[in-house]
Amino acid sequence: MGKVLEMTLRQSIIFCAVAALLAACGTEKQADPLTGGVKAIMAPLGQALGGKRGPAPTVPRTNLEQLGVPVTVGEIAATHTKFYIVPIAQTGSVETWSTSDDITATFRDGVLAATRGLRADLMESATPSAARLRSGSGTTVRQYGVLDGGDRLVRFNYTCQLSNLGTETISVLGRQHLTHHVAESCQGSGPPFTNDYWFESSGKIRKSSEVMFPGLAQVLLSRVVDK
Amino acid sequence: MTGRPTWQILAGTVSALAAIGVGVGFAVAQDRPSLNLYGATGLIDMPSAESQPDGTLSASFSRFGPISRTTLSFQLSPRISGSFRYSGVRDWNSFCPACPGGAFETYYDRSFDLRYQILEETDRLPALAIGLQDFVGTGLLAGEYLVATKNLTPNLKVTGGLGWGRLGSYGAIGSPFGDRPPLVVGAGGKFDAGQWFRGPAAPFAGIEWKIDRDWTLKAEYSSDDYAEEAGLRRTFQRSSPFNFGLEYQRNDYFRFGAYYMYGSEVGVAAHFFLNPKQRPGIGIQDGAPDVIKPRPSRTAAPEAYDAGWVEQPGVADILIKNLNKRLTVDGIHAAGIRFTGSTATVTAENNRYDAEAQFIGRVARAMSNVMPASVETFEIIPLVNGIPASRVLIRRSVLEQSEMAANATEAVRAQTRIAEAGPLRGTGLTYDPDLYPKFNWGLSPYVLTSFFDPDHPLRADLGARLSARFEPLPGVVVSGAVTKAIVGNLSDSTRVSDSVLPRVRSESNLYDREGDPALEHLTAAVYFRPAPQLYGRVTAGYLERMFAGVSVEVLWKRVDSPFALGAEVNYARQRDYDQGFGLRDYDVITGHVSGYYDFGQGYNAQLDVGRYLAGDMGATLTLRRKFATGWEVGVFATLTDVSFDDFGEGSFDKGITLKIPVTWGLGTPSKRNLSATIRPVLRDGGARLNVQDRLYETIRNYDEAGIDAQWGRFWK
Numbered sequence: 050m051g052k053v054l055e056m057t058l059r060q061s062i063i064f065c066a067v068a069a070l071l072a073a074c075g076t077e078k079q080a081d082p083l084t085g086g087v088k089a090i091m092a093p094l095g096q097a098l099g100g101k102r103g104p105a106p107t108v109p110r111t112n113l114e115q116l117g118v119p120v121t122v123g124e125i126a127a128t129h130t131k132f133y134i135v136p137i138a139q140t141g142s143v144e145t146w147s148t149s150d151d152i153t154a155t156f157r158d159g160v161l162a163a164t165r166g167l168r169a170d171l172m173e174s175a176t177p178s179a180a181r182l183r184s185g186s187g188t189t190v191r192q193y194g195v196l197d198g199g200d201r202l203v204r205f206n207y208t209c210q211l212s213n214l215g216t217e218t219i220s221v222l223g224r225q226h227l228t229h230h231v232a233e234s235c236q237g238s239g240p241p242f243t244n245d246y247w248f249e250s251s252g253k254i255r256k257s258s259e260v261m262f263p264g265l266a267q268v269l270l271s272r273v274v275d276k
Numbered sequence: 277m278t279g280r281p282t283w284q285i286l287a288g289t290v291s292a293l294a295a296i297g298v299g300v301g302f303a304v305a306q307d308r309p310s311l312n313l314y315g316a317t318g319l320i321d322m323p324s325a326e327s328q329p330d331g332t333l334s335a336s337f338s339r340f341g342p343i344s345r346t347t348l349s350f351q352l353s354p355r356i357s358g359s360f361r362y363s364g365v366r367d368w369n370s371f372c373p374a375c376p377g378g379a380f381e382t383y384y385d386r387s388f389d390l391r392y393q394i395l396e397e398t399d400r401l402p403a404l405a406i407g408l409q410d411f412v413g414t415g416l417l418a419g420e421y422l423v424a425t426k427n428l429t430p431n432l433k434v435t436g437g438l439g440w441g442r443l444g445s446y447g448a449i450g451s452p453f454g455d456r457p458p459l460v461v462g463a464g465g466k467f468d469a470g471q472w473f474r475g476p477a478a479p480f481a482g483i484e485w486k487i488d489r490d491w492t493l494k495a496e497y498s499s500d501d502y503a504e505e506a507g508l509r510r511t512f513q514r515s516s517p518f519n520f521g522l523e524y525q526r527n528d529y530f531r532f533g534a535y536y537m538y539g540s541e542v543g544v545a546a547h548f549f550l551n552p553k554q555r556p557g558i559g560i561q562d563g564a565p566d567v568i569k570p571r572p573s574r575t576a577a578p579e580a581y582d583a584g585w586v587e588q589p590g591v592a593d594i595l596i597k598n599l600n601k602r603l604t605v606d607g608i609h610a611a612g613i614r615f616t617g618s619t620a621t622v623t624a625e626n627n628r629y630d631a632e633a634q635f636i637g638r639v640a641r642a643m644s645n646v647m648p649a650s651v652e653t654f655e656i657i658p659l660v661n662g663i664p665a666s667r668v669l670i671r672r673s674v675l676e677q678s679e680m681a682a683n684a685t686e687a688v689r690a691q692t693r694i695a696e697a698g699p700l701r702g703t704g705l706t707y708d709p710d711l712y713p714k715f716n717w718g719l720s721p722y723v724l725t726s727f728f729d730p731d732h733p734l735r736a737d738l739g740a741r742l743s744a745r746f747e748p749l750p751g752v753v754v755s756g757a758v759t760k761a762i763v764g765n766l767s768d769s770t771r772v773s774d775s776v777l778p779r780v781r782s783e784s785n786l787y788d789r790e791g792d793p794a795l796e797h798l799t800a801a802v803y804f805r806p807a808p809q810l811y812g813r814v815t816a817g818y819l820e821r822m823f824a825g826v827s828v829e830v831l832w833k834r835v836d837s838p839f840a841l842g843a844e845v846n847y848a849r850q851r852d853y854d855q856g857f858g859l860r861d862y863d864v865i866t867g868h869v870s871g872y873y874d875f876g877q878g879y880n881a882q883l884d885v886g887r888y889l890a891g892d893m894g895a896t897l898t899l900r901r902k903f904a905t906g907w908e909v910g911v912f913a914t915l916t917d918v919s920f921d922d923f924g925e926g927s928f929d930k931g932i933t934l935k936i937p938v939t940w941g942l943g944t945p946s947k948r949n950l951s952a953t954i955r956p957v958l959r960d961g962g963a964r965l966n967v968q969d970r971l972y973e974t975i976r977n978y979d980e981a982g983i984d985a986q987w988g989r990f991w992k
Contacts, residue, residue, distance in 0.1 A: 137567070138569075140567075140570045140680075147564065150563075151563035151564050152564055153564040153567075155567075155680065157680060163680065165992070166562065166563055168557060168558065168561045169558055170992065172988070172991055173681065173682055173683065173685060173991070192682050194682070194683075194685065196558075196989070196992070197554060197558065198553070198554030198555040198556070198559075199553050199554050199555070199903065199905050200631060200904050200905070200985075200986040200989050201904065201988055202685050202988045
């Protein structure tokens with residue numbers, strides 16, 4: 050046993066000696082200042098040299114259904130990013146959904162209310178209820194709390210106007226849904242934005258286009274599998 | 277609905293998502309005032325009355341004719357700024373070999389500036405500033421000024437001022453405050469207060485026109501005659517007082533300029549700006565935390581609140597294992613646990629988060645998932661080097677109620693108490709049996725630098741460092757590091773120390789030359805808590821690259837007080853230059869009594885009084901500004917009973933300290949920092965031992981102010 054351990058240790062030291070010129074290694078998992086600095090400088094270079102990701106592949110509905118859990122597909126058109134989230138926790142009307150690599154979105158009454166695992170997370174928020182949005186008229190009040198680069202909480206306050214855009218038949222990953230389209234146009238202490246919601250007759254939000262927080266691209270959320 | 281189903285088919289499609297939000301939201305381009313060729317806020321060669329945005333750190337490189345300047349400037353507070361400069365004049369003795377001041381091909385000089393903005397600009401009145409240039413040094417660049425700047429239109433600003441010293445050397449209008457006494461330079465480095473604002477005063481002026489967002493034109497009338505450089509030594513020809521420039525602001529970080537100087541020379545400048553207050557990538561990228569797990573209501577499930585579990589054998593082991601299952605992924609280790617039916621205490625090590633609040637938040641989240649429902653109070657004790665640093669008390673019901681609240685951040689802070697953690701001995705903790713003994717090692721690159729050697733102003737080595745750390749018990753740390761240089765020129769220095777003091781630091785180049793490979797340090801340290809509010813440390817072994825010995829430190833510190841008091845006594849013996857196990861003959865008892873004061877807003881001061889490595893007695897005053905991001909910028913000065921003449925070049929020890937958190941640049945969590953101490957010159961007077969992990973700096977991040985500085989990360 051001791052011999053095996055020795056060999057492993059010696060081999061890893063040799064491996065590390067080679068790697069150390071470019072990177073750090075060992076049991077310490079924190080970023081090393083020098084290596085980190087080099088990586089930080091190289092990262093944008095890598096992107097500039099064409100390291101950009103192409104559009105993510107679309108997973109067929111049947112595969113998603115085989116998971117046996119509800120699935121929502123998210124798309125960020127601006128960055129050609131597609132992601133899949135499944136529910137991992139629920140407390141009353143608050144549901145937290147997660148990607149496979151530990152990014153979560155929390156919905157309060159079906160409305161995006163927090164994210165975690167992103168660089169710029171929506172840390173806290175005040176959001177209207179789904180029923181309020183569904184009414185399609187009047188105003189709503191929203192509040193977004195995000196962290197600045199010095200870990201200080203910055204709040205954005207918004208007042209939004211709801212408008213009823215009528216009935217629409219939408220297609221969500223090959224399936225047709227009859228919905229009622231409501232737009233929520235918001236003005237406030239940050240950049241203006243508009244969220245869109247497509248409600249089914251049951252009151253369920255089948256699809257929505259929401260800002261994670263003002264200034265950030267819209268995320269299109271399609272509730273594909275209901276379970 | 278708990279647990280995470282596996283869904284491999286979806287893996288790998290989302291990692292691009294995590295980077296979302298890089299550079300959005302707050303990266304509003306600042307219309308910052310420009311810098312001059314001295315790297316200070318100003319026109320071309322003249323200063324202006326403007327200030328940089330608070331906290332701005334800038335590095336400037338400029339050159340015209342034979343003159344080159346490298347300057348580090350810092351906006352210490354909204355109104356006070358300081359600069360440290362390394363300047364060179366080529367062809368110093370070419371025309372005038374017999375001129376006084378020594379024979380140099382290039383004359384290098386270090387200088388410090390200080391500036392105070394008396395008035396901020398208003399609609400009607402200009403900004404007004406007073407400044408000292410090269411106020412502690414050889415005085416080659418010494419000048420004082422009073423200057424006003426007014427924006428006439430959004431794109432046009434004018435500056436006018438009155439200069440003394442070299443800023444009053446051309447076109448003087450008289451000497452309003454009397455004659456300027458001659459400067460006795462000696463070894464340099466002293467305050468030249470007797471000269472300030474004395475002698476001839478001359479007006480200067482300039483204009484700055486912003487052509488568009490990126491381009492700016494500048495013109496100025498300079499009151500600097502360059503009497504020594506252009507007149508006496510003829511290193512260039514000064515044929516006009518007018519300078520002209522065109523500058524280009526590339527982005528928030530870079531500005532470049534090209535100039536036509538004094539009717540004869542072409543100049544260039546590059547300025548690099550940093551904002552320690554904000555990480556360039558804004559947020560920190562890290563895996564999502566555990567969701568707070570709500571308890572069933574007491575009425576619906578009263579049996580869940582039964583505290584009978586406390587009596588179950590082995591429950592502590594199970595709980596700590598379950599905690600660590602959740603925390604290991606976050607680089608956190610729960611070390612010990614104790615509980616009653618209603619309160620649970622967890623001691624934990626943070627090996628990842630620069631933000632202490634995020635570490636505490638993650639532990640609290642894990643506890644909400646693991647602890648039985650009867651536990652209402654969470655007591656989290658952060659451990660630093662195995663000893664408790666503070667005690668954070670959080671009510672579980674507050675966590676449950678506020679996680680999704682619109683004011684979640686404040687709501688949980690309002691109900692959280694940060695208190696003293698006394699000694700842990702005998703408090704009934706059950707320790708994680710897997711935690712000790714603990715062994716970590718690492719192999720990483722390193723860079724070692726040496727500045728301001730007149731033969732070679734910048735030297736550096738790049739090499740590999742193999743380090744290891746062994747902790748057999750809580751609070752006991754055996755650690756060591758070996759370095760091997762791979763490329764570099766540190767060992768080329770042949771400078772021979774002329775010090776008349778014991779050569780405790782001035783032979784550092786011999787250590788560079790002979791210490792390859794080098795045993796950087798090899799120590800055994802014990803950290804302990806002798807009593808509430810008291811912290812202790814004993815370190816023995818090869819303490820640093822130049823000294824071995826024993827170091828004993830005691831610190832008195834409250835978590836809720838800005839004041840702390842410490843004492844340290846060391847027996848130190850000089851190590852052989854080859855940095856092996858051998859020792860030289862010189863030894864000394866050195867030590868200090870240290871007072872620390874936190875002024876709030878990140879400003880703090882430290883006063884050390886005691887005996888230094890060369891046996892000299894004196895005091896060091898250090899002023900630091902620490903930003904929430906972890907950046908730290910400091911200045912220090914040491915005066916001891918060593919005379920200025922005996923000290924040698926620079927007259928006394930002084931310098932600038934920088935601490936740059938790796939997280940700031942990378943945007944991923946890490947506790948590591950890049951640290952640098954920049955001294956105009958490294959001599960033997962006022963030298964302190966470099967012992968690792970002095971108590972105050974390791975403990976203070978977990979006091980109330982330290983945790984609150986990044987409280988926003990609690991829920992991250």
